[in-house]
Amino acid sequence: MAAATELAAYAEATAACERCRLAAGRTQVVFGSGSPTAELMFVGEAPGFHEDQQGVPFVGQAGKLLDRLLGGIGLTRSDVYVANVLKCRPPGNRDPQPDEIEACESHLFRQVELIQPTVVATLGNFATKLLSGRPLGITRVHGQEQEVTLGGRSVLLYPIYHPAAALYTPAMLKVLESDFARLPELLGREPAPAAAPEPLLRAVTEAPVQLGLF
Numbered sequence: 001m002a003a004a005t006e007l008a009a010y011a012e013a014t015a016a017c018e019r020c021r022l023a024a025g026r027t028q029v030v031f032g033s034g035s036p037t038a039e040l041m042f043v044g045e046a047p048g049f050h051e052d053q054q055g056v057p058f059v060g061q062a063g064k065l066l067d068r069l070l071g072g073i074g075l076t077r078s079d080v081y082v083a084n085v086l087k088c089r090p091p092g093n094r095d096p097q098p099d100e101i102e103a104c105e106s107h108l109f110r111q112v113e114l115i116q117p118t119v120v121a122t123l124g125n126f127a128t129k130l131l132s133g134r135p136l137g138i139t140r141v142h143g144q145e146q147e148v149t150l151g152g153r154s155v156l157l158y159p160i161y162h163p164a165a166a167l168y169t170p171a172m173l174k175v176l177e178s179d180f181a182r183l184p185e186l187l188g189r190e191p192a193p194a195a196a197p198e199p200l201l202r203a204v205t206e207a208p209v210q211l212g213l214f
Contacts, residue, residue, distance in 0.1 A: 017088075019103040021100070030051045032081060032111055039119065040080045040118070040187060044083070049093070058082055065176075073181065116153065117155060131148065145157065
C-alpha cells in the first residue's frame with residue numbers, strides 16, 4: 001500500500017503544477033489512472049478535450065479502443081496504469097512542445113519510479129522518443145521491445161502505435177492488435193483466449209488530436 005499512498009500524494013501535489021504555459025489553459029491536471037502496482041504501464045502523449053474535462057487519461061474514442069485492445073489480451077484498465085508525457089492539455093490538441101515535455105517529464109519519471117512496472121508500453125512518437133532516448137519514430141520501432149532504465153530500474157520498453165492511429169486509419173487496427181498480442185508474453189503470462197472480433201469504432205470526426213501517430 002506504500003506505493004499507492006505515495007502515488008496519491010504525488011498526484012495531489014502535481015494538481016497545482018505551474019511549470020509550463022499549459023497550466024494557464026487547463027481545466028485540470030490529468031495525472032494518470034489505474035493500478036499503483038501495475039506490471040504494465042501505458043504512456044501516451046497528452047490529454048485531449050475529454051481528458052481535460054474529466055481528469056482521466058484516455059476517455060474518448062481512443063480510450064474506448066484501448067479498453068477493447070486490453071480486453072483482447074485478458075486485461076482491464078484496473079490491471080494496468082495509464083498516463084501521458086504531458087499532464088495538461090495543449091491548446092487545440094496541438095503537438096507537445098519540447099520545453100513543455102522538459103518541464104513535465106520528471107512527473108512521468110516519478111510515476112514510473114513509484115509504480116515499478118515490468119513493461120512500459122509507449123503509445124506514439126512523443127512517448128517513445130522520450131522514454132527510449134532515441135530519435136527513431138514509432139513506424140520504425142513499434143513492436144520491438146528494448147531494455148531501458150527508468151525510475152532508477154530496468155524495465156522493458158515496448159513501443160506501440162497510439163490507438164487513435166486506428167481511428168483515423170482503420171487498416172492500422174490489425175497492426176495494433178498484433179502488437180498488443182505480444183504483451184502477455186512480455187509480461188511472462190500465458191496469452192489470453194482470442195476474443196470475437198468487433199467492428200472498429202466509428203471514424204473520428206472531431207478536431208485533430210495532438211498525437212504523433214506515425
